[in-house]
Amino acid sequence: MTLSQALSNGKFIITCELAPPKGTDVSNLMKMASSLKNQVDAVNLTDGQGGNMRMSPLAAAVFLLKENLDVIWQVTCRDRNRIALQADCLGASAIGIRNVLPMRGDDPKSGDHPDAKPVFDLETTELIKVLKQLNEGFDMVGNPLKGKTNLLFGCTAHPNAPDLKKQKETLEERFKLGAGFIQTQICYETEQIKKFIESLGELAKKTILGITPLKSLKMANFMNEKVFGVSVPKNIMERIEKAGEQRAEGLLVAKEIVNEIKKTNIGGIHVMAVGQENALPEIIKFLTDT
Numbered sequence: 001m002t003l004s005q006a007l008s009n010g011k012f013i014i015t016c017e018l019a020p021p022k023g024t025d026v027s028n029l030m031k032m033a034s035s036l037k038n039q040v041d042a043v044n045l046t047d048g049q050g051g052n053m054r055m056s057p058l059a060a061a062v063f064l065l066k067e068n069l070d071v072i073w074q075v076t077c078r079d080r081n082r083i084a085l086q087a088d089c090l091g092a093s094a095i096g097i098r099n100v101l102p103m104r105g106d107d108p109k110s111g112d113h114p115d116a117k118p119v120f121d122l123e124t125t126e127l128i129k130v131l132k133q134l135n136e137g138f139d140m141v142g143n144p145l146k147g148k149t150n151l152l153f154g155c156t157a158h159p160n161a162p163d164l165k166k167q168k169e170t171l172e173e174r175f176k177l178g179a180g181f182i183q184t185q186i187c188y189e190t191e192q193i194k195k196f197i198e199s200l201g202e203l204a205k206k207t208i209l210g211i212t213p214l215k216s217l218k219m220a221n222f223m224n225e226k227v228f229g230v231s232v233p234k235n236i237m238e239r240i241e242k243a244g245e246q247r248a249e250g251l252l253v254a255k256e257i258v259n260e261i262k263k264t265n266i267g268g269i270h271v272m273a274v275g276q277e278n279a280l281p282e283i284i285k286f287l288t289d290t
Contacts, residue, residue, distance in 0.1 A: 051111025
């Protein structure tokens with residue numbers, strides 16, 4: 001079942017995230033793809049996550065497609081002008097990628113090439129408009145294409161957005177342009193997640209909530225200090241600090257969040273196992289087992 005089919009059928013969706021390798025060795029990527037294909041509806045391939053240089057997600061996608069995994073290609077506005085963005089979208093559709101998540105992209109100053117010059121020729125909503133036109137058979141200036149794209153494109157949201165009403169208006173605008181799903185940033189505050197879901201209304205059914213298990217108190221502190229818009233509540237910090245096995249406690253916290261949101265009309269979960277990618281199959285099984 002593809003992501004598009006899962007969304008249409010109202011299935012509780014499970015997606016996860018993999019980073020392409022820092023180099024040409026794809027053996028671990030292939031191993032992960034093989035182990036995940038019966039667990040998830042789609043796999044996100046990140047595009048220079050954190051502003052760090054890695055293999056092109058378009059190239060990495062070829063290997064996941066060989067394993068019959070549905071790929072969500074993350075494409076950022078950070079590194080390409082409008083010509084390159086359109087070119088890559090055409091290439092993505094041609095090689096069999098069905099889904100794309102357009103994003104602004106992390107500032108290069110935070111990555112491993114801090115002197116890199118960001119492009120940002122287009123903003124995210126402009127790129128979404130381009131994706132709509134490519135699907136209709138035209139480039140962004142109206143020239144006809146010899147073969148149109150067939151891409152399901154999504155958009156991002158944040159449960160901790162300071163103005164949930166304004167965020168919903170932005171999401172509604174993007175859905176009017178043809179967006180078909182939402183993937184979110186992490187949130188550890190259950191009540192805030194519920195407020196976010198309530199604010200979405202019917203869009204909640206198309207929303208896939210970001211889940212990242214905390215593996216240690218050190219990681220929880222990092223989230224609070226370094227990850228924009230993410231805060232780990234004091235009670236969770238204390239639980240992890242006191243736990244004999246901090247990673248196990250972090251997994252339990254994540255499972256409790258998943259169990260709570262399953263009671264709502266949320267569309268599914270997006271598992272980002274930061275620093276624990278090789279354990280993704282076990283993490284997903286733990287989080288989703290009833």
